[in-house]
Amino acid sequence: MEYLIGLDIGTSSTKAIAFDLLGNVISKCNIGYPILNPKSSWSEQDPGEMFEAVINSIKSVASENTKKGNKLLGVSFSSAMHGIMAVNENGDKLTDCIIWADTRSVEYSERIKNSKIGHEIYMRTGTPIHPMSPLCKLAWMKDNMELIFKKTYKFISIKEYVFFKLFRKYVVDYSIASATGLFDIYDFQWNKNSLQVAGISEDKLSTPVSPTQVFKGLDKKYADLMGIDIETPFIIGGSDGCLANLGANAIKPGDAAVTIGTSGAIRIIADKPKNDESERIFSYILTENRFVLGGPVNNGGIIFRWFRDNFSQLEVTRAETLGIDTYELLTKEASKVPARSNGLIFLPYLLGERAPHWDANSKGVFFGINITHKREHFLRALLEGVIFGVYSVGKALEETTGNIDTIYATGGFVRSELWVQMLADVFNKKVVIAESYESSCLGAVVLGMKAIGLIDNIEQVEKLVPISKTFKPDIKNHEVYMKTFEIYERLYIKLKDEFVSISLLQK
Known part of the structure; x- marks a missing residue:
């Protein structure tokens, strides 16, 4: 059997998934690693650990398929966006990888956003100006890591780090580049205004290449470690968000993909960029003639994990005894409560928020607590709050790009x-789930198949994504949720200034 590996370098783990040429999952490996928080607003990861996860996950999947006599045709990459790290001339790290969740550059992002060229930078790069953006992180590093900044040979993302170690080339795909705030999505080159603000020259960044660019000639040491041929095609691929739409087959007008993993996002695909004058949404590159428009929320599954890790030790122990997932027990508990959680509302901004507010100072809030509320109400409100966050982005997206008819759900x-079902009820739209919900990995494989000539165009993904389940909205629940959502929206507006005040106390 012939197969390709879709490799997704994510925030909490790296996944290698082997797909046959019909899009079926034939094997997978998932290797996790921690997020490092040396200070309250800092979020970093060790690129060495992440690189080891890449090597070992490919090794595991390739070894399993080699034993079965299957033939590897290529490895295609997806990775998280907005990460930046500094390396020296040998490619050794000078910093850890500063990831999307890091908000240390909040003051710099506000300064850039309010500058004379801030809006122009957004309109040319498609990346909202926010601490997640490598543009803002570089501006912070220039002033706060002066020695490292001066010694840096290249500023790169985690995928660039991996490709340099494997092929000794500094390259970045258009998709990842388009999420940096440094790349002109109209001219497909580094943006001069952004470089000026970041305080760097173009030679400090990698060479931009097409997401379908193929590389061969692996470093023999790593080829041997992975147990694959040095001439195995490696396709650079794109970003996880863009590829999630492709892998979910959410590529037609009226289609949207909602992904909730560690964070979350809602996105559509268009044939040209369409930025929002209010700067609420992004425009990123999927391929040279396909753009992904939408918005991310910082707080997705990480909210559920926070509740599990800090308030659910009994459930963790019980789940281990029963041999089931802790989240399954927690979801059952939340299901005891009807929609709206008896008036308990949760603003899910534990990591600040990106779209639509782009407010790194925002904080999590439980509102409306009364004596009748129990643990299960907090759990249900927590899950509803995450969906409300995605819905607020969906509203902004529809205002900018037109109506959404069907939502393709992906992610954990x-x-x-x-x-x-909450997603369907809040949006009042049909939600479908593909048989394989590993959409970023499948999207990477589809790009890989196009790159090595197995398919003629990415629209052929439709044949590879059978639908496993459809959820229809409950109109009564929708009406209940909309009354709650009105309060949810007003709460942010009323508390916005207080979030700034409390942020100063938490430094």
Whole structure:
């Protein structure tokens, strides 16, 4: 059997998934690693650990398929966006990888956003100006890591780090580049205004290449470690968000993909960029003639994990005894409560927020607590709050790009039918789940198949994505949710200034 590996370098783990040429999953490996928080607003990861996860996950999947006599045709990459790290001339790290969740550059992002060229930078790069953006992180590093900044040979993302170690070339795909705030999505080159603000020259960044660019000639040491041929095609691929739409087959007008993993996002695909004058949404590159428009939320499954890790030790122990997932027990508990959680509302901004507010100072809030509320109400409100966050972005997206008819759900949250039904009820739209919800990996494989000539165009993904389940909205629940959502929206507006005040106390 012939197969390709879709490799997704994510925030909480790296996944290698082997797909046959019909899009079926034939094997997979998932290797996790921690997020480092040396200070309250800092979020970093060790690129060495992440690189080891890449090597070992490919090794595991390739070894399993080699034993079965299967033939590897290529490895295609997806990775998280907005990460930046500094390396020296040998490619050794000078910093850890500063990831999307890091908000240390909040003051710099506000300064850039309010500058004379801030809006122009957004309109040319498609990346909202926010601490997630490498543009803002570089501006911070220039002033706060002066020695490292001066010694840096290249500023790169985690995928660039991996490709340099494997092929000794500094390259970045258009998709990842388009999420940096440094790349002109109209001219497909580094933006001069952004470089000026960041305080760097173009030679400090990698060479931009097409997401379908193929590389061969692996470093023999790593080829041997992975157990694959040095001439195995490696396709650079794109970003996880863009590829999630492709892998979910959410590529037609009226289609949207909602992904909730560690964070979350809602996105559509268009044939040209369409930025929002209010700067609420992004425009990123999927391929040279396909753009992904939408908005991310910082707080997705990480909210559920926070609740599990800090308030659910009994459930963790019980789940281990029963041999089931802790989240399954917690979801059952939340399902005891009807929609709206008896008036308990949760603003899910534990990591600040990106779209639509782009407010790194925002904080999590439980509102409306009364004496009748129990643990299960907090759990249900937590899940509803995450969906409200995605819905607020969906509203901004529809205002900018037109109506959404069908939502394709992807990411780990689809394992919870309760959570997916909430999505359908809040949006009042049909939600479908593909048979394989590993959409970023499948999207990478589709790009890989196009790159090595197995398919003629990416629209052929439709043949590879059978639908496993459809969720229809409950109109009564929708009406209940909309009354709650009105309060949810007003709460942010009323508390916005207080979020700034409390942020100063938490430094």
